[in-house]
Amino acid sequence: MKLLLIEDSRRLRQSLAEGLRKSGYAVDLAADGEEGLWRAEGGGYEVIVLDLMLPKLDGLSLLRRLRAAGDPTHVLILTARDTVEDRVRGLEAGADDYLIKPFALSELLARIQALVRRASGVKSPLIQVGGLSIDTTARRVSREGITIDLTAREYALLELLVMRRGQLVTRAQIEHHIYDERVEPSSNVVEAAVYALRRKLERPGNLLIRTRRGQGYIIEEAVSSNPSAAL
């Protein structure tokens, strides 16, 4: 899952990006409003985390331009402006969520995850697929109660495929969503990641991720969500 973080505070931008990456997200960064708008217009982000008081172009103007252009990307406003009027203004400008600084990292991650689920049309944080149980809040995968140890990138790849189950996910899309601007994917990095994931998740005769040669990958099995585990 790829996020765009638009934040002018260097320290917050860097530490937040590190925290998000450690949590399995690919993160692109922008330090001012103009750069943020340029990146956002490039598209491909699950969620945009947006500060309001930005140099060059303020956050609200950026958001309005984005919405005026028909961009449906979920936007979470992250700001120190805490009045009711500020929050209403932000939501009315097209934001999907609003979080006030200072904040708990866990709350930010939960809100981002909720926006990702909303983008995929999945409401429950607990997804059952191919005998696997995927807790999107805890970012944990288990089979029959036994946790399967995945790296952040492996989990992100699995979540991308599960969220788009029934749809073909191309190699380029995987590269775009799993790797951010810091990483230059090598020619076989996607294949290697899928291979590693299959080794950890699949059992003989139980193929979860199917390969469409020359096109991409797909999880075809119907996904079931557990409503009782909803947030």
Added chain:
Amino acid sequence: MLGLPAGLTLLVLLSGAALYALVHRVLVGQFDQLLESRARGLTVLVEWDDDLVDLDDLLALPGSGAGHDGNCFELRAADGQLLLASGVPDGQTLQQPTQADGYWNLTLADGRRARALQWSFQAREDDARLPPAAPRPEMALTYAASRVELDRQLRVLALALGAFCLLLPPGLTAMVWAQARRGLRPLDQLAAAAAAIDPAHLDRRFADEGLPAELRPIAAALNSLLDRLQRAFTRERRFTADIAHELRTPIAELRTMTEVALLEPAGVAMPPPDLLIDILELSLQMDRLVSSLLTLARNEAGLEPARRRPVDPVELARAQWNARVARARERSLTLNWNIEAPVLLHADPDMLAMALGILFDNAIDHAPAGDHLRLTLTSRDGLTRLSLTNTNPGLQPEDVAQMFEPFWQKDPSRGDGAHSGIGLALLAALCRPLALGCTARLDADGRLVIELCQATDVAALVAPATPQQISL
């Protein structure tokens, strides 16, 4: 509250007493005139005829001997011998105790109160041919008349006046009170409306419709006061919101950096030095902000007493510049000293040094690299002026008007965290107790000029430190 009725009662009682005395005097005077006219009428009837007193005419009066109209009289010779008595109760004499002419009161033997007049006269000469100066005997007539009617009139008068005097003060007080209440009702409504205005409703104003003309200026003055109060509250709320915002950002940075560092398994490695340096810088940044806010608050509350004395501003400015010269060199900034004449300012040296430091910091932080700063000191027309000029690209005249507002920044993003926008507000706050004017403008070249100025006769400009009570 009791003063008005008591004073009114006393005034009415005194007036009533004076009126009673006046009417009493008039009625008694009229009664005495009546007595006198009747006595005169009787004396005319006494004649001197051939060396004898002729009382025939007097005796011929109807009722003579039994009293006339219920009144009585005695006629006596000069030696006191009673010549004739009419209507005098038995065993009583009407003779005046002092034997002198005049009026007096007496009680007749039958219990009636009466008033009497003794009148000395000479009997009229019966023979008209004799000269008027012919010797005639002296006699005295004492005439007494019942004063029952007079006393009744005086009692009625006393009762009427007494009742009037007793009832008038409370009645008048009640009327005045009712009238005053009616007159003060708009004032009460104004007071109630004023009492209902709290900090959450400072947008309310007093309508002058329906108010008496006398109260309209008060309503206008109160509305003006509310305008000023609302502006001050708005500024205070914005200031508080700005403080919260300025503190939230570094706290958010600290918290996030710490939480992200804690994502690493415990004991794996020491926190990276960059993280520790960032945390230290954030701590210093918050420390600077809190210190500035405290100084600003103390100055605005008048809690930082200025110990003013003559100080050399150039000496202080050199010390402040020297402390910053390394930072200025990093940006290739130079300072041109334009001192027209050595002059002293009347100021607290520590506060003035802090103000000059803020001036230099502002110029060093915002002037473009390679700029030439200029410090000017002049003393003309009774004013000492110290100004610092530097280039400040992008600054517009409308920006200059807001520069001394707390947390104002040309770029509101505050992304670098190095500037909070509190410096110039603090400079203005420092100048106030020093009786220093503090202004900013753009000169003809568009360069920013921040000027501190002080009147030569600075004592006249020093504001009182204690609140002043308004005498009404």
